[in-house]
Amino acid sequence: MEQIEKAVAAAVYAEDDAGLDLGASLVAAAPWSDAGRELLRRGEESVRRAWERGWQPADVVRVVRRDLDDLHVRLTTDLIAAENRRYATTAPRWEAQLRDLTATEPWWGSDDRYADALAARERTDRFSLATALLELFRLLIRLPVIEPVGPPPGDPVRARPHSPATPGEPRMLTRIRALLAKAEATDYPDEAEALTAKAQELMARHSIDAALLAAQGHTGDAPAACRIGVDAPYETAKAILLDAAASANRCRAVWNSALGFSTVIGFEPDLEAVELLYTSLLVQGTTAMTRAEAAQRAAGRKRTRAFRQAFLTAYASRVGHRLSEATRHVTEEAGGSLLPVLAARDVAVEDRAERMFPQTTSTRVRGVDDHAGWEHGTAAADRAKMPGRPGITR
Structure with a gap:
């Protein structure tokens, strides 16, 4: 959606809160189901770029918890769960992080229902939700490149070998x-x-x-x-x-x-x-x-x-x-x-x-x-x- 694209550009690439308010207003004024589906898609892209820069789920959530609020943490978990649908395999440590975050799979069913389900869960207005999502996008897109510590999701995972001496x-x-x-x-x-x-x-x-x-x-x-x-x-x-x-x-x-x-x-x-x-x-x-x-x-x-x-x-x-x-x-x-x-x-x-x-x-x-x-x-x-x-x- 062109309106969501303008909203994200205004909020993410501006240095002040005026662009954030403008972007949230554009999102809130768009058809809500369409806006939610498009924001979810863009959120998945932001998470995917974080993985490409060496980040893992627990790392991202830790930074979000430190710099933003609990609402942003829950939104981050949603985006991670949505992005995780792309991958057939993940490394054991990665899988353990997803379980700890309760982000192994989406909780909202169809992506067309995400916006309404999110509003019901958070019990707040569209403008506040749009603002939180755009603040989260702004943080994710600015994450630096760090040293990878394991295979990215989707890569073949080499099973840890076991010896008969250590079956348990x-x-x-x-x-x-x-x-x-x-x-x-x-x-x-x-x-x-x-x-x-x-x-x-x-x-x-x-x-x-x-x-x-x-x-x-x-x-x-x-x-x-x-x-x-x-x-x-x-x-x-x-x-x-x-x-x-x-x-x-x-x-x-x-x-x-x-x-x-x-x-x-x-x-x-x-x-x-x-x-x-x-x-x-x-x-x-x-x-x-x-x-x-x-x-x-x-x-x-x-x-x-x-x-x-x-x-x-x-x-x-x-x-x-x-x-x-x-x-x-x-x-x-x-x-x-x-x-x-x-x-x-x-x-x-x-x-x-x-x-x-x-x-x-x-x-x-x-x-x-x-x-x-x-x-x-x-x-x-x-x-x-x-x-x-x-x-x-x-």
Whole structure:
């Protein structure tokens, strides 16, 4: 529709809100069903261009959630689900993101019904919906090119090979996740310790077995990559924590502070370990910080932000040391015959990281000036459980 084309051009390519208002007015004045169908088509094109620039569904939703509103997030999920109809195959991580976003397939049926179904769902007027869609288009079209971390949708997906020695691999990861969830939720330290210890045992075995199978020629294993969100506030401390989890699992993490994520490069079992480890440690650290902060505030302290910044920075720093010790412990237990295998995997990961990010820079962490926060954060790191790696006693 020519009217929708004018609306999109006025809104997306203008630098001010006057063009946005003009575009929304043009959309609202058009036949609503036709406008909805055309906007959906253009939205699919915008999403497709994001995929071509290296973005994945979770990445796009993360940026939209950060820069726009909940309505825009729901609209983004709609566009992703609509675009996903084009593809017969998607990679496992891609498919998992679609499931998490509830974007595996459209919920509105025929595209001719999208506009009316959308208005009924959001319970708002046409002008507001048109404005939100055009704001979303403007964000999507300006997404920069980033490093791809997996095959784009529609490309043939190479199935991960399984050995008869590991027929229950997916079941093992599900069990690890369940154990960690229970460990994070329980109020009883002894129970948490037992649950986390079991998760440590299973995850360590999973990673080492994968390395041995690859070395024996049972798999065509090669380094892969994934992106993990590093959200504000205190994102520097969180990026340090993620880097510690990555290093402990023989992965490499590269933080993009502007876009709010780190790219983690490593072998697939180790990437899974990093995601589980980082999530669990972040939950434990945040919970401990909240309790420590409450005690500080009860004692009359007011500098909440400074305390939190110092706490999480200290927590990330100390956890990094503990993870390094745990990695050495696991390697020693595995025996010296495994060292050449692990060294070869380290080289492969480093080579993949250098090819993906030939130019990286180091950043200086801002100093923290809250001594109590640093002390509490260090203590919390010493108490934290290490999913996937045997515990270390000080």
